[in-house]
Amino acid sequence: MQSYIEVARETALKHISATTEQIEKGMELHNRLFTCDLFGFLPGTLSRKAQGRLGAMAENGASTEELGLAGEWLRGNSHICDDECRAHFDSAIRATGLKATVLACGSEKNLHHSLNRIAYYIHAFDNLQGSIKKATQAAEAETGTCRDGQLAVFCSANCPPAHGGFVDGVEMLRWIDIYYRFGIRIMHLTYNRRNWLGDGCMEPADAGLSLHGREVVKHMNRIGMVVDTPHSGQQTTIDAANHSKAPIMATHTACQSIHPHPRGKNNDALKAIADTGGLVGICAIPYFLGERGTLKDLLNHIDYAVDLMGVDHVGIGTDTTYPMPHYTDVPSPWEKYPKVSPYNGDAWYGAWESVQHLHTTPDEEQQQSLAWTNWPCFTVGLVARGYSEGDIAKIIGGNFLRVLRAVEESAEGLI
Numbered sequence: 487m488q489s490y491i492e493v494a495r496e497t498a499l500k501h502i503s504a505t506t507e508q509i510e511k512g513m514e515l516h517n518r519l520f521t522c523d524l525f526g527f528l529p530g531t532l533s534r535k536a537q538g539r540l541g542a543m544a545e546n547g548a549s550t551e552e553l554g555l556a557g558e559w560l561r562g563n564s565h566i567c568d569d570e571c572r573a574h575f576d577s578a579i580r581a582t583g584l585k586a587t588v589l590a591c592g593s594e595k596n597l598h599h600s601l602n603r604i605a606y607y608i609h610a611f612d613n614l615q616g617s618i619k620k621a622t623q624a625a626e627a628e629t630g631t632c633r634d635g636q637l638a639v640f641c642s643a644n645c646p647p648a649h650g651g652f653v654d655g656v657e658m659l660r661w662i663d664i665y666y667r668f669g670i671r672i673m674h675l676t677y678n679r680r681n682w683l684g685d686g687c688m689e690p691a692d693a694g695l696s697l698h699g700r701e702v703v704k705h706m707n708r709i710g711m712v713v714d715t716p717h718s719g720q721q722t723t724i725d726a727a728n729h730s731k732a733p734i735m736a737t738h739t740a741c742q743s744i745h746p747h748p749r750g751k752n753n754d755a756l757k758a759i760a761d762t763g764g765l766v767g768i769c770a771i772p773y774f775l776g777e778r779g780t781l782k783d784l785l786n787h788i789d790y791a792v793d794l795m796g797v798d799h800v801g802i803g804t805d806t807t808y809p810m811p812h813y814t815d816v817p818s819p820w821e822k823y824p825k826v827s828p829y830n831g832d833a834w835y836g837a838w839e840s841v842q843h844l845h846t847t848p849d850e851e852q853q854q855s856l857a858w859t860n861w862p863c864f865t866v867g868l869v870a871r872g873y874s875e876g877d878i879a880k881i882i883g884g885n886f887l888r889v890l891r892a893v894e895e896s897a898e899g900l901i
Contacts, residue, residue, distance in 0.1 A: 487574055490811075491581050494857035501782040501855050502863070504870040512866030515878055520627060521865075522586040522883040524767030524803030525642065525716070525738035526858065528610070528618065529578035531571035531810040536560035541817030553819060555602070562606045566613045571810065576617055578808035579637050581859040585883065586627050588737060588803070592643025592670055594677040594717075595835055597661070600647060604668050607641070622669050624891040640890070642672040642714065642737070646683055646702060655682065655698045659705050663900055671890070672712040672737065675699060675726055676719070678749075678837045684722035687748045688837040695725035707731045710897030712890065716767075716803070720755045727758035732896045733889045734762050738769040738803035741790045744783075745776025753794060760795035765889045767803025770856040772848040779848060780855040785867045788881065797877045801885050806858045 499509065532540075540557055548556075565575035591607045593600040611620045621627060621638040647661035665673065675695070676686040683699035685692055695703070703726055706713050713734040715723040727734055736759055742750040751759075751766065759766055768787045772779025775787060784802075791800045812818060848856075868878045880888075 487577055487810075490857075491859050494854040494860050495863055497851060497854035498781045498857070498860045498863040499866070501778075501780045502785065502867040502870050504866050508869045509866050512869040513862055515869065515875060516583050516862040516865040516882070519865075519879045520586070520883040520887065521582075521584045521861065522588070522627070522640075522801070522886045523582075523584055523861070524588050524735070524765070524801045524886060525769075526584075526587045526589065526804045527807035528587075528589065528639075529565070529575045529808040529810065529858075530561050531564045531568070531574050532557075532561050532812065533564040533568035533571050534813050534816050535568070536564050537813055537816045537818065540819035544819035545817065557819075558603070559606060562610055566610070572617075574808075574810045575614075578859055579617065581808075582861040584637060584861055586621065586638035586640060586886075588640045588642050588672060588886075590644045591641040591668070592645065592647065592665060592673065594644035594674070597647050600643065600645075604670075608668075611639070620669055622671055624887045624894060627887060628891075640672065641668070641670045642674075643670050644674050644717070645677045646673065646675070646681065655701060658682070658698075659702070662702070662705060662711070663709065666709050666711055666900060670711070672714050672735070673706065674714045674717055675702070676715075676722060677717045677835060679835060684725065685719040686717055686722070686837075687719050688840050689719055692719045692721045694719070694721035695729065699725070700729050703729045704731075707893075707896065708898050709900050710894050712893050715755075715759070717749070720752050723751065723755040724758045727755075727762050727764070730762055732762070732893045733764035734759055735765045735767070735889060737765075737767045737801075738805040739766060740769055740771075740774040740776075741787050741794075744787055744790055745774065747774050747776070749774050756791065756795055760799040763799075763889070763892060765799055765801055765885050766791055766795065767801045770802075770804040770806050770858075772852040772856065779852045781860070781863060781867055782855075784856065784864070785871055788868070789871065792877075792881075797873075797880055798885060798888070800881055802864055802882065804856075804858055804861075806856065808858045 564571040591604050593603045619636040675683045678686040678688040680689050684695040716736045716739045740750040742752045775783040777783045
Protein backbone atom coordinates (compact mmCIF):
# COMPACT_ATOMS: atom_id res chain seq x y z
CA MET A 487 0.00 0.00 0.00
CA GLN A 488 2.83 2.41 0.82
CA SER A 489 4.21 1.88 -2.67
CA TYR A 490 0.77 2.67 -4.15
CA ILE A 491 0.58 5.91 -2.17
CA GLU A 492 4.10 7.00 -3.10
CA VAL A 493 3.67 6.30 -6.83
CA ALA A 494 0.31 8.09 -6.88
CA ARG A 495 1.78 11.15 -5.18
CA GLU A 496 4.73 11.30 -7.56
CA THR A 497 2.28 11.19 -10.46
CA ALA A 498 0.09 13.91 -8.95
CA LEU A 499 2.99 16.24 -8.20
CA LYS A 500 4.27 15.81 -11.76
CA HIS A 501 1.01 17.33 -13.04
CA ILE A 502 1.10 20.46 -10.87
CA SER A 503 4.78 21.47 -11.18
CA ALA A 504 5.06 22.53 -7.53
CA THR A 505 8.36 23.68 -6.09
CA THR A 506 9.86 22.07 -2.98
CA GLU A 507 8.83 25.12 -0.96
CA GLN A 508 5.24 24.92 -2.28
CA ILE A 509 5.05 21.21 -1.50
CA GLU A 510 6.22 21.81 2.07
CA LYS A 511 3.80 24.71 2.50
CA GLY A 512 0.88 22.72 1.07
CA MET A 513 1.54 19.72 3.29
CA GLU A 514 1.80 21.94 6.37
CA LEU A 515 -1.51 23.65 5.56
CA HIS A 516 -3.21 20.34 4.86
CA ASN A 517 -2.17 18.96 8.23
CA ARG A 518 -3.17 22.10 10.13
CA LEU A 519 -6.43 23.23 8.51
CA PHE A 520 -9.87 21.64 8.61
CA THR A 521 -10.26 19.42 5.54
CA CYS A 522 -13.45 17.85 4.21
CA ASP A 523 -14.20 15.81 1.10
CA LEU A 524 -17.64 17.06 0.04
CA PHE A 525 -18.47 13.61 -1.33
CA GLY A 526 -16.25 10.56 -0.95
CA PHE A 527 -16.44 6.94 0.10
CA LEU A 528 -14.83 4.98 2.89
CA PRO A 529 -11.82 2.90 1.79
CA GLY A 530 -12.89 -0.28 0.00
CA THR A 531 -11.45 -3.55 1.29
CA LEU A 532 -12.19 -7.19 0.57
CA SER A 533 -10.62 -9.95 2.64
CA ARG A 534 -9.17 -13.11 1.14
CA LYS A 535 -12.10 -15.10 2.55
CA ALA A 536 -14.67 -12.62 1.21
CA GLN A 537 -13.10 -12.56 -2.26
CA GLY A 538 -13.19 -16.35 -2.34
CA ARG A 539 -16.85 -16.32 -1.38
CA LEU A 540 -17.73 -13.89 -4.19
CA GLY A 541 -15.66 -15.97 -6.62
CA ALA A 542 -17.62 -19.08 -5.68
CA MET A 543 -20.91 -17.20 -6.13
CA ALA A 544 -19.88 -16.06 -9.62
CA GLU A 545 -18.74 -19.59 -10.52
CA ASN A 546 -22.15 -20.91 -9.50
CA GLY A 547 -24.01 -18.45 -11.70
CA ALA A 548 -24.95 -15.66 -9.30
CA SER A 549 -26.64 -12.68 -10.95
CA THR A 550 -25.23 -9.16 -11.14
CA GLU A 551 -27.69 -8.04 -8.46
CA GLU A 552 -26.76 -10.90 -6.12
CA LEU A 553 -23.03 -10.28 -6.53
CA GLY A 554 -23.49 -6.54 -6.15
CA LEU A 555 -25.38 -6.72 -2.87
CA ALA A 556 -23.15 -9.47 -1.44
CA GLY A 557 -20.05 -7.54 -2.47
CA GLU A 558 -21.32 -4.39 -0.78
CA TRP A 559 -21.86 -6.19 2.51
CA LEU A 560 -18.60 -8.15 2.34
CA ARG A 561 -16.60 -4.99 1.60
CA GLY A 562 -18.20 -3.28 4.56
CA ASN A 563 -17.49 -6.20 6.85
CA SER A 564 -13.93 -6.99 5.76
CA HIS A 565 -12.24 -4.10 7.57
CA ILE A 566 -14.29 -4.94 10.66
CA CYS A 567 -13.37 -8.63 10.79
CA ASP A 568 -9.99 -8.86 9.04
CA ASP A 569 -6.81 -7.30 10.48
CA GLU A 570 -5.11 -6.85 7.10
CA CYS A 571 -8.16 -5.08 5.69
CA ARG A 572 -8.43 -2.86 8.78
CA ALA A 573 -4.78 -1.85 8.32
CA HIS A 574 -5.52 -0.83 4.70
CA PHE A 575 -8.65 1.02 5.83
CA ASP A 576 -6.86 3.04 8.52
CA SER A 577 -3.75 3.70 6.42
CA ALA A 578 -5.80 5.07 3.52
CA ILE A 579 -7.68 7.47 5.81
CA ARG A 580 -4.42 8.66 7.40
CA ALA A 581 -2.87 9.19 3.96
CA THR A 582 -5.64 11.59 2.96
CA GLY A 583 -5.14 13.80 5.98
CA LEU A 584 -8.88 14.46 5.94
CA LYS A 585 -10.71 15.53 9.08
CA ALA A 586 -14.15 14.87 7.58
CA THR A 587 -16.01 13.50 4.59
CA VAL A 588 -19.55 13.37 3.24
CA LEU A 589 -20.64 9.77 2.65
CA ALA A 590 -23.57 8.42 0.62
CA CYS A 591 -25.39 6.26 3.18
CA GLY A 592 -28.72 6.44 1.35
CA SER A 593 -28.96 4.74 -2.04
CA GLU A 594 -29.68 6.18 -5.49
CA LYS A 595 -31.90 3.20 -6.32
CA ASN A 596 -34.90 2.61 -4.08
CA LEU A 597 -36.07 2.66 -0.50
CA HIS A 598 -35.31 -1.03 0.09
CA HIS A 599 -31.72 -0.67 -1.10
CA SER A 600 -31.32 2.54 0.93
CA LEU A 601 -32.36 0.82 4.14
CA ASN A 602 -29.87 -1.97 3.42
CA ARG A 603 -27.11 0.57 2.87
CA ILE A 604 -28.02 2.64 5.95
CA ALA A 605 -27.88 -0.53 8.07
CA TYR A 606 -24.51 -1.32 6.50
CA TYR A 607 -23.09 2.01 7.65
CA ILE A 608 -24.68 1.92 11.09
CA HIS A 609 -22.83 -1.39 11.48
CA ALA A 610 -19.61 0.33 10.38
CA PHE A 611 -20.01 3.25 12.81
CA ASP A 612 -20.67 0.81 15.65
CA ASN A 613 -17.63 -1.34 14.89
CA LEU A 614 -14.99 1.08 13.58
CA GLN A 615 -14.75 3.44 16.54
CA GLY A 616 -11.31 4.95 16.62
CA SER A 617 -11.27 5.14 12.82
CA ILE A 618 -14.55 6.85 11.90
CA LYS A 619 -17.21 8.77 13.76
CA LYS A 620 -20.66 9.85 12.57
CA ALA A 621 -21.20 13.59 12.72
CA THR A 622 -24.50 15.46 12.37
CA GLN A 623 -23.64 19.09 13.18
CA ALA A 624 -21.04 21.58 12.05
CA ALA A 625 -20.15 22.22 15.70
CA GLU A 626 -18.82 18.67 16.03
CA ALA A 627 -16.08 19.54 13.56
CA GLU A 628 -15.67 23.18 14.62
CA THR A 629 -15.09 22.40 18.29
CA GLY A 630 -12.50 19.74 17.53
CA THR A 631 -14.47 16.75 18.81
CA CYS A 632 -13.99 15.12 15.40
CA ARG A 633 -10.30 15.97 15.20
CA ASP A 634 -9.17 13.23 17.57
CA GLY A 635 -7.70 10.97 14.89
CA GLN A 636 -11.08 9.76 13.70
CA LEU A 637 -12.58 10.68 10.35
CA ALA A 638 -15.81 12.61 10.92
CA VAL A 639 -18.47 11.26 8.56
CA PHE A 640 -21.45 13.41 7.56
CA CYS A 641 -24.15 11.17 6.05
CA SER A 642 -25.79 11.87 2.72
CA ALA A 643 -28.44 10.20 0.55
CA ASN A 644 -28.15 9.87 -3.23
CA CYS A 645 -31.88 10.27 -3.78
CA PRO A 646 -35.17 10.87 -1.96
CA PRO A 647 -36.33 7.79 -0.03
CA ALA A 648 -38.84 6.64 -2.65
CA HIS A 649 -39.29 6.60 -6.43
CA GLY A 650 -42.80 5.18 -6.40
CA GLY A 651 -45.19 2.82 -4.67
CA PHE A 652 -46.32 5.47 -2.20
CA VAL A 653 -49.93 6.55 -1.85
CA ASP A 654 -49.03 10.24 -1.78
CA GLY A 655 -46.13 12.63 -1.36
CA VAL A 656 -46.85 13.19 2.33
CA GLU A 657 -45.58 9.70 3.04
CA MET A 658 -42.33 10.54 1.27
CA LEU A 659 -41.92 13.59 3.49
CA ARG A 660 -42.31 11.34 6.52
CA TRP A 661 -39.56 9.09 5.18
CA ILE A 662 -37.29 12.12 4.79
CA ASP A 663 -37.83 12.72 8.52
CA ILE A 664 -36.82 9.10 9.17
CA TYR A 665 -33.66 9.65 7.10
CA TYR A 666 -32.92 12.68 9.27
CA ARG A 667 -33.29 10.58 12.43
CA PHE A 668 -30.83 8.07 10.96
CA GLY A 669 -28.35 10.96 10.84
CA ILE A 670 -28.60 11.94 7.17
CA ARG A 671 -28.05 15.68 6.77
CA ILE A 672 -27.54 16.03 3.00
CA MET A 673 -29.77 14.63 0.23
CA HIS A 674 -29.74 14.68 -3.56
CA LEU A 675 -32.99 15.72 -5.19
CA THR A 676 -32.51 13.30 -8.09
CA TYR A 677 -30.07 10.79 -9.45
CA ASN A 678 -29.52 10.80 -13.23
CA ARG A 679 -33.08 9.92 -14.25
CA ARG A 680 -36.37 11.69 -13.60
CA ASN A 681 -38.16 11.02 -10.33
CA TRP A 682 -41.12 12.54 -8.49
CA LEU A 683 -39.09 15.64 -7.64
CA GLY A 684 -37.65 16.61 -11.00
CA ASP A 685 -35.38 15.77 -13.91
CA GLY A 686 -31.95 14.25 -13.44
CA CYS A 687 -28.93 15.32 -15.47
CA MET A 688 -29.42 12.61 -18.12
CA GLU A 689 -33.01 13.57 -18.98
CA PRO A 690 -33.11 15.31 -22.39
CA ALA A 691 -36.22 17.33 -21.50
CA ASP A 692 -34.47 19.08 -18.58
CA ALA A 693 -37.94 19.99 -17.29
CA GLY A 694 -36.86 21.17 -13.87
CA LEU A 695 -38.35 20.76 -10.42
CA SER A 696 -41.87 19.36 -10.01
CA LEU A 697 -44.54 20.72 -7.68
CA HIS A 698 -43.71 17.90 -5.28
CA GLY A 699 -40.03 18.74 -5.66
CA ARG A 700 -40.76 22.24 -4.40
CA GLU A 701 -42.52 20.72 -1.39
CA VAL A 702 -39.49 18.51 -0.68
CA VAL A 703 -37.07 21.46 -0.89
CA LYS A 704 -39.28 23.39 1.55
CA HIS A 705 -39.41 20.38 3.89
CA MET A 706 -35.64 19.88 3.78
CA ASN A 707 -35.15 23.56 4.62
CA ARG A 708 -37.55 23.18 7.53
CA ILE A 709 -35.81 20.22 9.15
CA GLY A 710 -32.22 21.29 8.39
CA MET A 711 -31.19 18.93 5.61
CA VAL A 712 -28.92 20.28 2.84
CA VAL A 713 -30.45 20.28 -0.66
CA ASP A 714 -27.86 18.64 -2.95
CA THR A 715 -28.00 18.72 -6.77
CA PRO A 716 -24.92 16.98 -8.27
CA HIS A 717 -26.95 14.53 -10.38
CA SER A 718 -29.82 16.92 -11.09
CA GLY A 719 -30.53 18.56 -14.44
CA GLN A 720 -29.57 22.18 -15.02
CA GLN A 721 -33.14 23.48 -14.68
CA THR A 722 -33.83 21.30 -11.63
CA THR A 723 -30.71 22.79 -10.03
CA ILE A 724 -31.76 26.35 -10.87
CA ASP A 725 -35.34 25.73 -9.66
CA ALA A 726 -34.03 24.22 -6.41
CA ALA A 727 -31.89 27.31 -5.85
CA ASN A 728 -34.84 29.60 -6.53
CA HIS A 729 -37.14 27.76 -4.11
CA SER A 730 -34.67 27.07 -1.28
CA LYS A 731 -34.56 29.39 1.71
CA ALA A 732 -31.14 28.01 2.70
CA PRO A 733 -27.86 27.49 0.81
CA ILE A 734 -27.79 24.47 -1.51
CA MET A 735 -24.92 22.36 -2.80
CA ALA A 736 -23.74 20.34 -5.76
CA THR A 737 -21.24 18.31 -3.78
CA HIS A 738 -19.47 16.49 -6.64
CA THR A 739 -19.67 17.93 -10.13
CA ALA A 740 -17.63 19.86 -12.71
CA CYS A 741 -17.85 22.91 -14.97
CA GLN A 742 -19.52 22.25 -18.32
CA SER A 743 -17.81 25.27 -19.86
CA ILE A 744 -14.53 23.37 -19.59
CA HIS A 745 -15.87 19.93 -20.51
CA PRO A 746 -19.46 19.26 -21.72
CA HIS A 747 -20.29 16.18 -19.68
CA PRO A 748 -23.96 16.11 -18.55
CA ARG A 749 -22.88 15.47 -14.95
CA GLY A 750 -21.29 18.90 -14.91
CA LYS A 751 -23.07 22.21 -14.33
CA ASN A 752 -23.49 25.07 -16.78
CA ASN A 753 -22.75 28.65 -15.77
CA ASP A 754 -26.37 29.47 -14.97
CA ALA A 755 -26.66 26.53 -12.58
CA LEU A 756 -23.32 27.33 -10.92
CA LYS A 757 -24.32 30.96 -10.40
CA ALA A 758 -27.74 29.95 -9.06
CA ILE A 759 -26.08 27.75 -6.41
CA ALA A 760 -23.71 30.57 -5.44
CA ASP A 761 -26.60 33.03 -5.18
CA THR A 762 -28.09 30.93 -2.37
CA GLY A 763 -24.82 31.20 -0.47
CA GLY A 764 -24.21 27.59 -1.48
CA LEU A 765 -21.31 25.43 -2.50
CA VAL A 766 -20.05 23.42 -5.50
CA GLY A 767 -17.57 20.57 -5.09
CA ILE A 768 -15.29 19.73 -8.01
CA CYS A 769 -14.99 15.97 -8.48
CA ALA A 770 -11.95 13.80 -9.19
CA ILE A 771 -13.50 11.75 -12.02
CA PRO A 772 -11.28 11.98 -15.15
CA TYR A 773 -14.06 11.73 -17.75
CA PHE A 774 -16.04 14.50 -16.05
CA LEU A 775 -13.01 16.82 -16.11
CA GLY A 776 -11.94 16.45 -19.74
CA GLU A 777 -8.52 17.08 -21.32
CA ARG A 778 -6.13 14.52 -19.76
CA GLY A 779 -8.31 14.03 -16.69
CA THR A 780 -5.52 14.58 -14.15
CA LEU A 781 -4.99 16.71 -11.06
CA LYS A 782 -4.09 19.61 -13.34
CA ASP A 783 -7.58 19.46 -14.83
CA LEU A 784 -9.24 19.30 -11.40
CA LEU A 785 -7.36 22.49 -10.48
CA ASN A 786 -8.45 24.08 -13.79
CA HIS A 787 -12.09 23.44 -12.85
CA ILE A 788 -11.50 24.95 -9.40
CA ASP A 789 -9.94 28.05 -10.97
CA TYR A 790 -12.87 28.43 -13.34
CA ALA A 791 -15.46 27.98 -10.58
CA VAL A 792 -13.69 30.47 -8.30
CA ASP A 793 -13.54 33.07 -11.11
CA LEU A 794 -17.25 32.57 -11.88
CA MET A 795 -18.74 32.10 -8.40
CA GLY A 796 -16.21 33.42 -5.90
CA VAL A 797 -13.94 31.45 -3.58
CA ASP A 798 -16.64 31.20 -0.88
CA HIS A 799 -18.65 28.82 -3.06
CA VAL A 800 -16.08 26.23 -4.20
CA GLY A 801 -14.82 22.99 -2.64
CA ILE A 802 -13.69 19.50 -3.60
CA GLY A 803 -15.93 16.43 -3.64
CA THR A 804 -13.86 13.62 -5.10
CA ASP A 805 -16.60 10.97 -5.61
CA THR A 806 -13.81 8.38 -5.19
CA THR A 807 -12.03 6.30 -2.55
CA TYR A 808 -9.07 3.99 -2.00
CA PRO A 809 -9.58 0.48 -3.43
CA MET A 810 -7.55 -2.26 -1.73
CA PRO A 811 -5.86 -4.48 -4.39
CA HIS A 812 -7.45 -7.87 -5.03
CA TYR A 813 -5.70 -11.06 -4.00
CA THR A 814 -4.07 -12.87 -6.90
CA ASP A 815 -4.02 -16.28 -5.19
CA VAL A 816 -7.80 -16.46 -4.66
CA PRO A 817 -10.47 -17.10 -7.31
CA SER A 818 -11.74 -13.78 -8.60
CA PRO A 819 -15.45 -13.07 -9.12
CA TRP A 820 -14.61 -10.52 -11.82
CA GLU A 821 -13.40 -13.17 -14.28
CA LYS A 822 -16.90 -14.62 -14.49
CA TYR A 823 -18.88 -11.51 -13.57
CA PRO A 824 -22.08 -11.35 -15.63
CA LYS A 825 -22.03 -8.81 -18.44
CA VAL A 826 -24.22 -5.85 -17.51
CA SER A 827 -26.60 -4.72 -20.24
CA PRO A 828 -28.57 -1.43 -20.37
CA TYR A 829 -31.66 -3.50 -19.55
CA ASN A 830 -30.19 -4.81 -16.30
CA GLY A 831 -31.68 -3.09 -13.25
CA ASP A 832 -28.21 -2.55 -11.82
CA ALA A 833 -27.26 -0.39 -14.82
CA TRP A 834 -30.60 1.17 -15.75
CA TYR A 835 -30.83 3.70 -12.93
CA GLY A 836 -27.67 5.56 -13.97
CA ALA A 837 -28.59 5.95 -17.68
CA TRP A 838 -24.87 6.10 -18.47
CA GLU A 839 -25.45 4.42 -21.85
CA SER A 840 -26.96 7.69 -23.09
CA VAL A 841 -23.51 9.33 -22.92
CA GLN A 842 -21.25 6.34 -23.50
CA HIS A 843 -19.01 8.36 -25.80
CA LEU A 844 -18.20 10.60 -22.84
CA HIS A 845 -17.85 7.79 -20.29
CA THR A 846 -14.46 6.15 -20.75
CA THR A 847 -12.35 4.05 -18.40
CA PRO A 848 -9.52 6.10 -16.83
CA ASP A 849 -6.00 4.99 -17.63
CA GLU A 850 -3.44 4.25 -14.92
CA GLU A 851 -1.88 7.71 -14.93
CA GLN A 852 -5.26 9.41 -14.52
CA GLN A 853 -6.20 7.11 -11.66
CA GLN A 854 -2.86 7.68 -9.92
CA SER A 855 -2.96 11.44 -10.38
CA LEU A 856 -6.44 11.74 -8.85
CA ALA A 857 -6.09 8.96 -6.25
CA TRP A 858 -8.11 9.55 -3.08
CA THR A 859 -4.94 9.20 -1.01
CA ASN A 860 -3.55 12.22 -2.93
CA TRP A 861 -5.76 14.66 -1.02
CA PRO A 862 -2.69 16.46 0.43
CA CYS A 863 -1.52 17.03 -3.16
CA PHE A 864 -4.80 18.83 -3.91
CA THR A 865 -3.84 21.37 -1.24
CA VAL A 866 -0.31 21.58 -2.64
CA GLY A 867 -1.84 22.25 -6.06
CA LEU A 868 -3.80 25.19 -4.67
CA VAL A 869 -0.60 26.61 -3.17
CA ALA A 870 1.13 26.20 -6.54
CA ARG A 871 -1.76 28.05 -8.23
CA GLY A 872 -1.19 31.04 -5.94
CA TYR A 873 -4.19 30.78 -3.60
CA SER A 874 -3.79 32.45 -0.21
CA GLU A 875 -3.94 30.46 3.01
CA GLY A 876 -7.36 31.94 3.79
CA ASP A 877 -8.78 30.94 0.41
CA ILE A 878 -7.28 27.46 0.64
CA ALA A 879 -8.86 27.02 4.06
CA LYS A 880 -12.25 27.79 2.51
CA ILE A 881 -11.85 25.45 -0.48
CA ILE A 882 -10.58 22.39 1.40
CA GLY A 883 -13.18 22.46 4.17
CA GLY A 884 -14.16 25.84 5.55
CA ASN A 885 -16.89 26.49 2.99
CA PHE A 886 -18.58 23.20 3.89
CA LEU A 887 -18.80 24.16 7.56
CA ARG A 888 -20.19 27.58 6.65
CA VAL A 889 -22.98 26.12 4.50
CA LEU A 890 -23.82 23.37 6.97
CA ARG A 891 -24.00 25.91 9.79
CA ALA A 892 -26.26 28.21 7.72
CA VAL A 893 -28.66 25.35 6.95
CA GLU A 894 -28.76 24.38 10.63
CA GLU A 895 -29.42 27.95 11.78
CA SER A 896 -32.28 28.52 9.34
CA ALA A 897 -34.05 25.23 10.21
CA GLU A 898 -37.15 24.93 12.36
CA GLY A 899 -36.44 21.31 13.28
CA LEU A 900 -38.50 18.15 13.13
CA ILE A 901 -42.16 18.50 13.94
